[in-house]
Amino acid sequence: MAEQPPNHLTTPYVILFIFFISSTAISTKPACNKMDQDSLWSSFELSSRLNWSSNDCCHWEGITCDMAGRVTHLSLPSKGLKLKGGNIFPLSLIGNLTHLTHLNLSHNLLEGSLDQTGFFSSLSRLEIIDLSYNLLSGELPLPSSNIRMLNLSSNHFHGAIPSSFFQQAWNMTSFNVSNNTFSGAIPSSICLHSSPLIQLLDFSVNNFNGSISHGVGKCSKLQVFRAGHNNFSGILPNDIYNATKLEEISLPHNSIYGAISESIVNLTNLRILELNSNGLSGVLPRSIGKLSKLKLLLLQFNNLKGFLPSSLMNCTNLIELNLGYNSLEGNISVLNFSKLNQLTKVDLGTNYLTGVFPISLYSCKSLKAIRLSSNKLEGEIQPEILSLKSLSFLSLGYNRLTNITGAMKIVMQCKSLVFLAFPGSFVGEEMPENLSIADFDGFQNLRFLSLANCELTGQIPAYLSKLKKLELLYLGNNRITGSIPSWLGTLPRLYSIDLSSNLISGEFPKELCMLRMLVSDWTAAQVDSNDLELPIYGPGGPASVLQYKWSYFPLAISMRNNTISGKIPVEIGQLQLLHYLGLGNNNFSGNIPDQISNMKSLEQLDLSMNHFSGKIPSSFASLTFLNFFNVSHNNLEGSIPTSTQLQSFKASAFEGNPNLCGAPLPNECLPIKGNDAENVENDENDDQIPWLHISVVLGFIVGFWAVCGSLVLKKNWRYSYFRFLDRAQERCMANRRRPRS
Ligand SMILES: *[C@@H]1O[C@H](CO)[C@@H](O)[C@H](O)[C@H]1NC(C)=O
Ligand SMILES: *[C@@H]1O[C@H](CO)[C@@H](O)[C@H](O)[C@H]1NC(C)=O
Ligand SMILES: *[C@@H]1O[C@H](CO)[C@@H](O)[C@H](O)[C@H]1NC(C)=O
Ligand SMILES: *[C@@H]1O[C@H](CO)[C@@H](O)[C@H](O)[C@H]1NC(C)=O
Ligand SMILES: *[C@@H]1O[C@H](CO)[C@@H](O)[C@H](O)[C@H]1NC(C)=O
Ligand SMILES: *[C@@H]1O[C@H](CO)[C@@H](O)[C@H](O)[C@H]1NC(C)=O
Ligand SMILES: *[C@@H]1O[C@H](CO)[C@@H](O)[C@H](O)[C@H]1NC(C)=O
Ligand SMILES: *[C@@H]1O[C@H](CO)[C@@H](O)[C@H](O)[C@H]1NC(C)=O
Ligand SMILES: *[C@@H]1O[C@H](CO)[C@@H](O)[C@H](O)[C@H]1NC(C)=O
Ligand SMILES: *[C@@H]1O[C@H](CO)[C@@H](O)[C@H](O)[C@H]1NC(C)=O
Ligand SMILES: *[C@@H]1O[C@H](CO)[C@@H](O)[C@H](O)[C@H]1NC(C)=O
Numbered sequence: 001m002a003e004q005p006p007n008h009l010t011t012p013y014v015i016l017f018i019f020f021i022s023s024t025a026i027s028t029k030p031a032c033n034k035m036d037q038d039s040l041w042s043s044f045e046l047s048s049r050l051n052w053s054s055n056d057c058c059h060w061e062g063i064t065c066d067m068a069g070r071v072t073h074l075s076l077p078s079k080g081l082k083l084k085g086g087n088i089f090p091l092s093l094i095g096n097l098t099h100l101t102h103l104n105l106s107h108n109l110l111e112g113s114l115d116q117t118g119f120f121s122s123l124s125r126l127e128i129i130d131l132s133y134n135l136l137s138g139e140l141p142l143p144s145s146n147i148r149m150l151n152l153s154s155n156h157f158h159g160a161i162p163s164s165f166f167q168q169a170w171n172m173t174s175f176n177v178s179n180n181t182f183s184g185a186i187p188s189s190i191c192l193h194s195s196p197l198i199q200l201l202d203f204s205v206n207n208f209n210g211s212i213s214h215g216v217g218k219c220s221k222l223q224v225f226r227a228g229h230n231n232f233s234g235i236l237p238n239d240i241y242n243a244t245k246l247e248e249i250s251l252p253h254n255s256i257y258g259a260i261s262e263s264i265v266n267l268t269n270l271r272i273l274e275l276n277s278n279g280l281s282g283v284l285p286r287s288i289g290k291l292s293k294l295k296l297l298l299l300q301f302n303n304l305k306g307f308l309p310s311s312l313m314n315c316t317n318l319i320e321l322n323l324g325y326n327s328l329e330g331n332i333s334v335l336n337f338s339k340l341n342q343l344t345k346v347d348l349g350t351n352y353l354t355g356v357f358p359i360s361l362y363s364c365k366s367l368k369a370i371r372l373s374s375n376k377l378e379g380e381i382q383p384e385i386l387s388l389k390s391l392s393f394l395s396l397g398y399n400r401l402t403n404i405t406g407a408m409k410i411v412m413q414c415k416s417l418v419f420l421a422f423p424g425s426f427v428g429e430e431m432p433e434n435l436s437i438a439d440f441d442g443f444q445n446l447r448f449l450s451l452a453n454c455e456l457t458g459q460i461p462a463y464l465s466k467l468k469k470l471e472l473l474y475l476g477n478n479r480i481t482g483s484i485p486s487w488l489g490t491l492p493r494l495y496s497i498d499l500s501s502n503l504i505s506g507e508f509p510k511e512l513c514m515l516r517m518l519v520s521d522w523t524a525a526q527v528d529s530n531d532l533e534l535p536i537y538g539p540g541g542p543a544s545v546l547q548y549k550w551s552y553f554p555l556a557i558s559m560r561n562n563t564i565s566g567k568i569p570v571e572i573g574q575l576q577l578l579h580y581l582g583l584g585n586n587n588f589s590g591n592i593p594d595q596i597s598n599m600k601s602l603e604q605l606d607l608s609m610n611h612f613s614g615k616i617p618s619s620f621a622s623l624t625f626l627n628f629f630n631v632s633h634n635n636l637e638g639s640i641p642t643s644t645q646l647q648s649f650k651a652s653a654f655e656g657n658p659n660l661c662g663a664p665l666p667n668e669c670l671p672i673k674g675n676d677a678e679n680v681e682n683d684e685n686d687d688q689i690p691w692l693h694i695s696v697v698l699g700f701i702v703g704f705w706a707v708c709g710s711l712v713l714k715k716n717w718r719y720s721y722f723r724f725l726d727r728a729q730e731r732c733m734a735n736r737r738r739p740r741s
């Protein structure tokens, strides 16, 4: 295995040769035009990430020149670039690159606006412009006729699209202004007299309004039409069904009304039809099955009525079918889903569907997520569901299903099941307990379990202690008796528990204060952050942002409204990560432990309607995250500790404790012991449902919302706990509509 010296000997010659070749190559090509080089040099605040060291700008990173040494391509995405001087783009600098045809400065830090007249007149040869993901603002200038592709997405542009824009941009094929704050109507002229080549239009996430104008139908080449998350109203223009090249129509989150015309079946290339969260009415097109390429059919949150057309089952390429939150009716079990073998997600929740769970759905082997909650389905879960090997999300609550013991025995064998929601079904049955705990190996991957609102009797079943991946357990609003098992505290991933409104007795087990996920950040970091297969809705219901994130669920323990007695264990202070603790309306007694003030993440604390005595610990002044606090109707005494936090709550949070005094209660603390109880005004009238009763218990709400959801909750609650509301959401909240109970 000797080395081979000859190779080393030849190396210098090779290098020389390469040098010769490359230097001749360079010398045959004209060097970069001086003016272009200067203007490049002076355009940007050069970041260290740019390799612009050579003398010839045609060799610089991101630059391409033509034969004459003029710069034609400038492609520097994601370089952290800022424009030098001035805030009008391009000014004289980059504007001197008059031979530029391709400009890609996407994902940089460009600020300022596009020069209304100068931009396209100086850069008149530009064909491709990608300035997406910058900080550009101002209005859209009129284009040059050479422009073929414009992407200004994710900037801060505003104003209207000039009505003659598309008339001037004859050769435009792709126009993308998504995620800005453009307003006004979209020009009606698109394709009517202009831009006949347009293939892609993306107006989504702006403030456009008015109706979607006629003219789109003349776009004989249009493939993708997106305009979701705007304020569009009116009906879908009839001629849109003439644009037969269309592959995607995506207009979610607008106020479009009227019916989907039967003519839609002419769009045989359609793959994506996304019209969710609008005001569409009427029935689904009868012949929708002719759209054989359809992959995504997303029509949730509309007012569609009537039956599901049987031809829908001919859309054999469907991957996701979402018709939730409509008024669809009819017997779902007569539909034959068996040809939909690509189907991975089906959501028909919150409609008026009847019949039994469709057996044919069991043959859609790709299914990962099924939601049929809040319908009028009846019957039992069949063992055939086990053929859905990938099923991870199953939500069937608020139906008239029966035999929960059978159902649980079956679904516990679903190896992939992660999310199981059966609330509000199986009403009045007995909690399935005897699932042979000894050799129990079911629910191996279950992270979410809701059996809330079922009026189930019996005890908290022991097999739950085997669910080592369980994170969220919602058993509120049943008739569960017995005490809280201490093993609950040993579940390594559990962080959200709702046992409220049951008949649970016994004491608060101190083992619960050792829940690993609530004790230290170290374990919390282990949470698997995969998204949910189908979104759940916040307490704002349809109006709130859809949540695909597990992190949406609060870290909460609720035992409200039971008959739990004894003291709160002092170990409670270990639950440093807990956000919500609800112990109200029980029989707790003794002092409120000082250690609660160690719970540095606590946002909501409810100890009302118990028999707590003694003082409110003065250390409570340090619970700075608190935004809800209630100790009313106990036997507390002495003065309320002074802190900006505690005094910011209403008197009603403290009332019903005859010997408690100080702000915010009206009775002052007198140096001599007096009885000011009678002075306590009952200003918060009792019949007005207090905030807490509306929010009931976080866990309950979440358990409920996760699968059904359309209570109208007090607005401030949404703001106080979930801070995820964004611009888009507030808009759709204003549009929203139809409460259903
Ligand atoms: C750009 O061109 C203008 C005239 O067209 C000239 O005055 C200016 O100096 C040029 N800028 C650069 C950087 O070359
Ligand atoms: C910079 O570009 C030159 C050619 O233009 C090249 O030879 C050199 O390796 C590059 N340097 C880095 C650090 O990429
Ligand atoms: C611009 O560059 C980014 C990043 O490489 C790329 O994703 C994008 O497609 C480019 N734009 C165009 C129009 O080619
Ligand atoms: C449109 O593009 C074609 C070919 O790509 C070109 O020949 C023509 O000049 C362009 N038209 C305009 C108005 O720029
Ligand atoms: C900008 O939009 C065009 C067309 O929609 C697309 O081809 C391009 O990749 C987009 N740029 C980025 C950075 O996504
Ligand atoms: C929309 O634009 C903002 C900045 O204006 C950006 O932070 C955000 O990521 C963009 N959203 C999407 C979905 O690209
Ligand atoms: C528009 O551009 C954004 C980002 O640049 C991209 O995510 C989106 O897919 C584009 N729209 C279309 C229809 O290509
Ligand atoms: C659709 O196209 C046909 C044939 O080109 C035409 O007769 C009809 O008027 C068009 N429909 C609409 C609504 O524009
Ligand atoms: C759909 O196609 C049929 C037959 O090709 C035609 O009669 C009808 O006018 C078309 N509908 C629309 C809206 O173009
Ligand atoms: C579904 O497609 C088959 C074969 O193409 C056809 O015979 C049947 O009539 C279609 N069913 C419906 C309801 O359209
Ligand atoms: C409940 O379902 C199980 C399993 O499917 C079945 O064995 C049992 O007979 C059912 N019980 C009732 C009361 O229907």
Ligand SMILES: *[C@@H]1O[C@H](CO)[C@@H](O)[C@H](O)[C@H]1NC(C)=O
Binding pocket: 478, 479, 501, 502, 503, 561, 693
């Ligand atoms: C308390 O729980 C009972 C059932 O145990 C229920 O009927 C009642 O409505 C609940 N009260 C509140 C205020 O939640």
